[in-house]
Amino acid sequence: PKLQAATFETLRSLTDVEMRALSKEALQVMHSALDRLIRRSVKQRAEAAEAIERFELDMALKRLHAPVVERRVNGLDHLVDVATAIKRYGRGGYLWITPPNFIAWLSENNVLQEIYGADAHPHLVRRSTTILKFLSTEQMLTVEHLELIWSLLSRTMASREEEMIPVLHKLIDDISWNLPAEQLEFLFIKLREIPVEDFTSHTIDLIKDMSRYLTRAGPEATAQALGLLWDLVQDPETHTHRSVVRAEAEAKAGGEEDSGASPTGNNSTMAVDREMATHARIRFEEMLAGYALKDHRIPFLHSCSRNVLEHHSVPQSLKIIQKLVELFHTTYSQIVEASQTKWGVIDSLETEFSLISAIIDDLAHYHARAETYFAKLNKSAVGDLDLVALPGQYTPFLEQVNTRLSVLAYLLNNSRFRLNRAQVDRIWDLTVSQALTKQERETAMQWFKNAVPLRPGGGAETTTTPTAAP
Numbered sequence: 001p002k003l004q005a006a007t008f009e010t011l012r013s014l015t016d017v018e019m020r021a022l023s024k025e026a027l028q029v030m031h032s033a034l035d036r037l038i039r040r041s042v043k044q045r046a047e048a049a050e051a052i053e054r055f056e057l058d059m060a061l062k063r064l065h066a067p068v069v070e071r072r073v074n075g076l077d078h079l080v081d082v083a084t085a086i087k088r089y090g091r092g093g094y095l096w097i098t099p100p101n102f103i104a105w106l107s108e109n110n111v112l113q114e115i116y117g118a119d120a121h122p123h124l125v126r127r128s129t130t131i132l133k134f135l136s137t138e139q140m141l142t143v144e145h146l147e148l149i150w151s152l153l154s155r156t157m158a159s160r161e162e163e164m165i166p167v168l169h170k171l172i173d174d175i176s177w178n179l180p181a182e183q184l185e186f187l188f189i190k191l192r193e194i195p196v197e198d199f200t201s202h203t204i205d206l207i208k209d210m211s212r213y214l215t216r217a218g219p220e221a222t223a224q225a226l227g228l229l230w231d232l233v234q235d236p237e238t239h240t241h242r243s244v245v246r247a248e249a250e251a252k253a254g255g256e257e258d259s260g261a262s263p264t265g266n267n268s269t270m271a272v273d274r275e276m277a278t279h280a281r282i283r284f285e286e287m288l289a290g291y292a293l294k295d296h297r298i299p300f301l302h303s304c305s306r307n308v309l310e311h312h313s314v315p316q317s318l319k320i321i322q323k324l325v326e327l328f329h330t331t332y333s334q335i336v337e338a339s340q341t342k343w344g345v346i347d348s349l350e351t352e353f354s355l356i357s358a359i360i361d362d363l364a365h366y367h368a369r370a371e372t373y374f375a376k377l378n379k380s381a382v383g384d385l386d387l388v389a390l391p392g393q394y395t396p397f398l399e400q401v402n403t404r405l406s407v408l409a410y411l412l413n414n415s416r417f418r419l420n421r422a423q424v425d426r427i428w429d430l431t432v433s434q435a436l437t438k439q440e441r442e443t444a445m446q447w448f449k450n451a452v453p454l455r456p457g458g459g460a461e462t463t464t465t466p467t468a469a470p
Contacts (some may be wrong), residue, residue, distance in 0.1 A: 047278040049095035054105075057082070057097070061109055073123050079111065080127055083350045103140050106131070109151060112145055116152045122167045125152075129174050136178035144188055150190050157198040169206040176213050184210075185215035191223045196232070196272060201279050204229065208283035215292050226287065226296060230303070232272055232280035233320075237392025238312040274394040281316055287325040297324050301345065304352040311365050315395040318359070318407040321349075323416065346415040356411060360423055363404045367430050370397055400433060401440055405447045424451070 056078070063075030088101055106112065115128050135141040149172065176184060191207055206227055214222045231239070240435040272280075288297055301324050304317035328345050332338040337346065349355045373390055382388060386398035395403070403426075412418065419427075431444030 053096045080130045157159045188221035193275045229284040235313045235393045315403040342414045
């Protein structure tokens with residue numbers, strides 16, 4: 001026992017400089033020799049096993065605390081091997097190291113704090129997934145552990161540590177499959193609290209990837225995730241307008257002053273750059289394409305249609321409308337109701353929102369705004385007007401016009417509705433006769449070249465002949 005204690009104490013007290021001379025192979029040889037020595041000197045097998053297995057863990061912890069990343073990774077790898085062995089095989093050849101004992105040892109030695117604390121490193125975080133999954137399987141992963149990980153994520157997002165952010169996002173996504181509903185809900189609440197200025201494309205990808213678990217997280221988490229991406233898609237001027245409306249409504253109702261909080265509960269402005277907004281829209285569409293979220297498609301189709309009526313974030317809304325309509329069946333059958341077909345959905349939107357007329361009205365509204373804005377610009381300084389976006393909007397002029405025309409054609413091509421003569425004349429006047437740029441006129445002329453057949457005499461509801469989309 002004295003020799004054992006002296007040997008253990010000597011090895012545990014080695015400095016980092018002294019540890020450098022000890023390779024992994026040398027430590028394994030030393031471990032085998034100590035194992036034989038202890039088993040000879042200690043009569044009780046369990047006592048011997050505890051001594052040598054504790055020593056293994058302590059030496060791994062010592063390496064984890066080292067200032068050199070490679071040595072820290074080596075120490076963590078040993079702990080990961082232990083977690084894998086006892087998770088897969090019960091004891092994995094160990095006697096003293098059982099799941100309860102290993103979990104207690106991890107807690108006593110603040111191993112997770114070491115991995116995700118101030119000295120966190122991407123290589124360590126990447127390798128730690130197995131330990132978190134082990135804790136979750138044993139129902140010992142707590143909200144405090146998740147808070148520790150989220151604190152690290154918050155720090156790295158604020159400091160824009162590009163290498164660490166995707167590693168942490170993958171870690172969170174990987175462990176989410178094992179989490180109970182209340183812990184998933186905690187993560188979605190944390191997602192909602194991220195300041196928008198800290199968002200990256202990886203953050204949006206994480207929200208989308210975690211949508212796989214929304215059915216377990218509950219309806220509130222679903223609303224938070226979808227609402228967050230929906231808000232990111234909107235133009236800055238849309239957020240400004242709605243903040244003013246909320247403030248006026250609260251003032252009229254005698255409530256407190258508006259705090260500036262966005263519809264998602266995030267206290268930062270929801271405005272991001274165009275690339276981020278586009279990325280959010282694509283991921284939003286992918287989320288709603290999932291079967292688990294199919295019941296949210298119609299409500300968001302309505303939200304998009306209201307945006308068109310109110311002239312807010314129209315290009316994004318129209319693109320989402322087309323993507324969502326595409327998800328419905330082409331024809332009805334004994335198991336598919338007519339209302340669940342493309343025709344049925346477009347019919348309901350036209351009935352409730354007069355969507356086709358709304359798009360044409362909005363085209364006129366946008367064209368008038370663009371004409372007023374362009375008149376104030378120094379054309380020689382601005383350059384190509386087709387690439388100019390109006391203040392508070394993401395989408396440049398030509399794409400604004402083209403999106404309205406192309407989605408309009410899509411709706412006509414997949415429904416019983418037709419443009420009447422007055423509507424066609426109005427589109428012609430706006431985009432051809434009064435075109436603001438040469439490219440707008442050429443785009444519109446091409447659209448008319450492939451234009452839908454008209455219903456003589458006006459009205460847009462009875463013809464059912466298919467049309468050719470431009």
